[in-house]
Amino acid sequence: MLETRDLTIRFGGHVAVDHVSCAFQPGTLTAIVGPNGAGKTTYFNLISGQLPASEGQVLLNGLDITRLPVSARTHLGLGRAFQLTQLFPALSVLENVRLAVQSRRKLGLNLWSVWLDHRGTLRQARELLEQVRLDDKAETIASSLPHGDQRKLEVAMLMALDPLVYMFDEPTAGMSVDEVPVVLDLIRALKARQDRTILLVEHKMDVVRELADRIIVLHNGRLMADGEPEAVIASPVVQNAYLGVVEEVAA
Numbered sequence: 001m002l003e004t005r006d007l008t009i010r011f012g013g014h015v016a017v018d019h020v021s022c023a024f025q026p027g028t029l030t031a032i033v034g035p036n037g038a039g040k041t042t043y044f045n046l047i048s049g050q051l052p053a054s055e056g057q058v059l060l061n062g063l064d065i066t067r068l069p070v071s072a073r074t075h076l077g078l079g080r081a082f083q084l085t086q087l088f089p090a091l092s093v094l095e096n097v098r099l100a101v102q103s104r105r106k107l108g109l110n111l112w113s114v115w116l117d118h119r120g121t122l123r124q125a126r127e128l129l130e131q132v133r134l135d136d137k138a139e140t141i142a143s144s145l146p147h148g149d150q151r152k153l154e155v156a157m158l159m160a161l162d163p164l165v166y167m168f169d170e171p172t173a174g175m176s177v178d179e180v181p182v183v184l185d186l187i188r189a190l191k192a193r194q195d196r197t198i199l200l201v202e203h204k205m206d207v208v209r210e211l212a213d214r215i216i217v218l219h220n221g222r223l224m225a226d227g228e229p230e231a232v233i234a235s236p237v238v239q240n241a242y243l244g245v246v247e248e249v250a251a
C-alpha cells in the first residue's frame with residue numbers, strides 16, 4: 001500500500017501541496033483531478049521523489065520512503081512513466097525497452113545465463129513493443145520518434161519495470177485520436193490484474209469516469225474530495241467549483 005501522510009511542499013510562501021493524507025490500495029486505480037495549478041503534478045513529484053517534502057511522509061508498504069532518492073523508490077516498486085530525459089535518446093526504441101527489462105531482471109553470473117537472459121530480455125522487449133504498437137518502429141532512434149510514440153515508449157518502459165505502483169501523468173497527452181485507445185487498453189489490462197496500485201493524473205473526464213475506482217480532487221494543494229467516481233463527480237461542490245473547470249480544460 002502507498003500512503004501519504006500530511007504531505008506538504010512549500011515554494012517560498014506558496015503551499016503547492018498542503019497536508020495531503022491518502023492511502024492507495026493494490027488493485028485500485030485512483031484518478032487525481034483538479035484545476036490547473038491545483039498541485040497534481042507536484043503531488044506526483046513528492047511521491048516519486050523528484051521533489052523533497054517540506055513536511056509529512058510517503059510510505060510504501062509501511063516503509064518510510066520520504067527521504068529516499070528517486071532511484072531507491074524505483075527499486076522498491078514505485079514506477080512513474082519515464083520522462084523524456086530518462087530515455088536513451090541515441091538508442092533505438094527496442095534497446096530502450098530492452099534496457100528497462102534488463103534492469104528489472106536479475107542477471108546470473110555465468111555467461112550461459114547472461115546469453116539466455118539476453119534472449120529473454122529481447123523477447124520480452126519485443127512483446128512490450130507489440131503491446132504498445134511500436135513493433136514496426138523497433139529500430140527507430142528514440143529521439144526521432146514523434147511525441148505520441150515517445151509517450152507509448154515511456155509506457156512500454158514502465159511496463160518493463162512492472163512496478164507495484166504505476167504513476168501515469170496525463171498518459172495520453174499529445175497523442176492522436178487513434179493512439180489514445182492503445183494506451184488506455186494497456187491501463188485497463190493493468191487494472192484487470194488487480195494486484196497493482198495505479199495513480200492517474202488526467203484532465204479528460206471521460207477517461208477518468210471509465211477507468212477510475214476512486215477520484216481524489218486537489219484544489220490549491222488541498223484534498224478537496226475523495227471517493228467513488230459517481231459520488232465525487234455528482235457532489236455539488238466539485239461540480240460547480242472544480243470539475244466544471246476541468247471539463248472546460250479538457251474540451
Ligand SMILES: Nc1ncnc2c1ncn2[C@@H]1O[C@H](COP(=O)(O)OP(=O)(O)OP(=O)(O)O)[C@@H](O)[C@H]1O
Binds near residue numbers: 034036037042
Ligand atoms: N518548482 C516549483 N517552484 C515554484 N512553484 C512551483 C514549482 N512546481 C510547481 N509550482 C507551483 O505549484 C502549484 C501546483 O503546480 P502543479 O504543476 O503541481 O499543478 P497541476 O495541478 O499539476 O497543474 P496542471 O493541471 O496545469 O498540470 C502551481 O502554482 C505551480 O506554479
